Amino acid sequence: MNKTINTIVAIILFGLFSQSSVAEIAVIVDLSVSVDSVATEQLQRLYLNKPARLKANVKLTPIDQKKGSSLRKEFTQKVLKKTERQLTSYWSRLMFSGKGNPPQQYDNDATVLEQVTANPGTVGYIDSASVNESVKVILRIP
Amino acid sequence: MHKQVYAAVATTLLLSHAGSLFAIGNIELNGFSTVGATISNSSIDSQNGNITDDVGFDQDTRIGLQVSADINEKISLTAQILGDARADSNFDATFDWAFINYTFSDIVSVRGGRIKFPTFLISDYFEVGYAYPWIRPPAEVYGGNPINVITGVDVLLRAGLGPVDLLVQPYFGTAKNEDALVPQEALPFFGLSPGSVKYAEFDAKNMAGINVALSNEFFTLRGGYIQTDVSAADFGITSSEDVTFSSVGATLDWHNVIVYSEAFKRDIDGLANGFFPNQKGWYGTLGYRVNRFLPHITYAQLRDDSSSSDIGMGLEQDSLTLGVRYELGAGADLKVEAQRVEPNNGSRGLFMEPTDDINVYSVAVDVIF
Numbered sequence: 001m002n003k004t005i006n007t008i009v010a011i012i013l014f015g016l017f018s019q020s021s022v023a024e025i026a027v028i029v030d031l032s033v034s035v036d037s038v039a040t041e042q043l044q045r046l047y048l049n050k051p052a053r054l055k056a057n058v059k060l061t062p063i064d065q066k067k068g069s070s071l072r073k074e075f076t077q078k079v080l081k082k083t084e085r086q087l088t089s090y091w092s093r094l095m096f097s098g099k100g101n102p103p104q105q106y107d108n109d110a111t112v113l114e115q116v117t118a119n120p121g122t123v124g125y126i127d128s129a130s131v132n133e134s135v136k137v138i139l140r141i142p
Numbered sequence: 143m144h145k146q147v148y149a150a151v152a153t154t155l156l157l158s159h160a161g162s163l164f165a166i167g168n169i170e171l172n173g174f175s176t177v178g179a180t181i182s183n184s185s186i187d188s189q190n191g192n193i194t195d196d197v198g199f200d201q202d203t204r205i206g207l208q209v210s211a212d213i214n215e216k217i218s219l220t221a222q223i224l225g226d227a228r229a230d231s232n233f234d235a236t237f238d239w240a241f242i243n244y245t246f247s248d249i250v251s252v253r254g255g256r257i258k259f260p261t262f263l264i265s266d267y268f269e270v271g272y273a274y275p276w277i278r279p280p281a282e283v284y285g286g287n288p289i290n291v292i293t294g295v296d297v298l299l300r301a302g303l304g305p306v307d308l309l310v311q312p313y314f315g316t317a318k319n320e321d322a323l324v325p326q327e328a329l330p331f332f333g334l335s336p337g338s339v340k341y342a343e344f345d346a347k348n349m350a351g352i353n354v355a356l357s358n359e360f361f362t363l364r365g366g367y368i369q370t371d372v373s374a375a376d377f378g379i380t381s382s383e384d385v386t387f388s389s390v391g392a393t394l395d396w397h398n399v400i401v402y403s404e405a406f407k408r409d410i411d412g413l414a415n416g417f418f419p420n421q422k423g424w425y426g427t428l429g430y431r432v433n434r435f436l437p438h439i440t441y442a443q444l445r446d447d448s449s450s451s452d453i454g455m456g457l458e459q460d461s462l463t464l465g466v467r468y469e470l471g472a473g474a475d476l477k478v479e480a481q482r483v484e485p486n487n488g489s490r491g492l493f494m495e496p497t498d499d500i501n502v503y504s505v506a507v508d509v510i511f
Contacts, residue, residue, distance in 0.1 A: 045302075050300070050302065050307055051248045051249055051300055051301070051302055052248070053302060067472070081359065084472055085469060085472050088472045088473055088510070089272070089273060092174070092267070092270055092272055092273045092510045093264075093267050093270070093273045095172060095208070096172075096174060096206070096208060096222070096267045096269075096270045096273070096510075097258070097260075097266035097267045098220045098222075098239055098241065098243070098253065098257075098258075098266070099298065101170060101172075101210060
């Protein structure tokens with residue numbers, strides 16, 4: 001009985017800490033993409049549907065992590081310089097005036113990796129611990 | 143847009159997908175809704191009959207659904223259906239937007255079809271209550287142009303100019319069977335009771351406009367100009383009369399300080415001026431965000447800007463609005479407002495008849511999904 005409670009407490013604590021711990025974010029593209037690095041500002045513009053001033057003939061399509069996930073909160077704050085609520089409001093103005101839709105959201109690092117490798121030209125972000133050799137890291141956000 | 147869709151919607155749409163309410167392949171469904179109640183302290187109703195001294199839901203309650211589909215890399219299609227009870231209580235759905243977009247590059251795109259054009263700062267998302275602080279944008283300005291949708295084309299030209307982004311948006315099109323309120327005195331042959339108003343149907347042709355906006359992370363500054371030819375067969379105005387519309391506006395969202403301010407001027411030539419007066423108006427809104435609360439105050443003014451050839455009583459008024467917006471988590475808010483409306487001496491303002499000052503109280507919930 002006590003053991004069970006201890007286990008539950010341990011799981012809850014683990015959950016709390018892993019939620020709040022700050023991960024290094026890796027911005028990734030497929031190996032075939034001809035871009036090796038991107039500036040935070042370019043990434044911000046790309047994710048906010050503004051002309052991103054990338055090098056000529058490179059077109060990147062951003063994808064997002066699931067709303068409410070700790071990684072998305074961190075990315076939204078550090079790169080987009082907004083809270084998730086401000087971001088929701090920003091997209092509501094663009095979307096409902098027919099000026100663009102927000103990046104598609106994916107559930108976790110594994111599905112983001114899958115999308116990035118399956119669709120060259122897609123840019124995503126994951127916890128840098130999840131990076132593998134199938135993708136190229138173009139920016140690390142500590 | 144977000145996943146905390148209301149239970150009823152969520153259970154009926156189990157296909158719900160991350161990123162939007164519903165997405166299969168290249169088709170996305172999103173939406174917005176407002177449920178709002180109003181009551182005033184006067185027996186004199188608002189001109190559209192929706193704000194009275196009984197609790198009413200017709201003024202602000204509405205729902206919009208937007209479908210967008212990527213046809214290929216360059217072409218996409220967007221349609222928005224709006225159901226509201228403002229013009230009649232049947233809650234009929236209409237297409238507010240329905241256009242095909244062609245993206246030449248991330249700098250140039252062209253849209254053709256049914257387009258909501260930006261007379262003002264938030265004209266093109268006027269129905270999306272969640273996207274702005276008030277329950278309804280100030281009527282003294284937003285009522286100035288009774289047309290908000292054209293059938294035609296527009297071009298979105300975007301450029302980054304160092305720290306700011308420039309949007310240049312020319313548009314061209316027509317609008318048919320639009321309604322505008324006309325004072326009874328201007329319509330002697332209709333035999334209406336003194337002081338009342340009537341919806342007049344009119345057409346706008348050759349509407350050419352431009353919207354120019356400069357923005358960065360925390361401000362937007364815009365200006366616009368529209369020119370169109372208006373005719374109203376019901377009143378014998380068969381030749382087209384020139385109407386022009388100029389507007390400027392700015393908004394700021396900086397360190398929890400929220401500012402909105404806009405001004406406009408409407409000029410109408412010839413015979414039509416007797417029915418639709420020249421007008422000018424402005425408003426200013428100041429708010430300060432405290433956590434989930436956004437208390438705000440708005441002063442707004444509408445004036446006739448007319449020549450002596452005008453017939454009819456003015457539609458002039460001032461108003462002071464105090465409101466609070468409260469965030470109910472991402473994608474939903476609750477708003478409460480108290481508004482003091484003062485029709486200018488002898489004018490009916492935006493009410494049915496000339497009246498003393500009127501208080502209007504409103505509450506609304508906005509969601510997007």
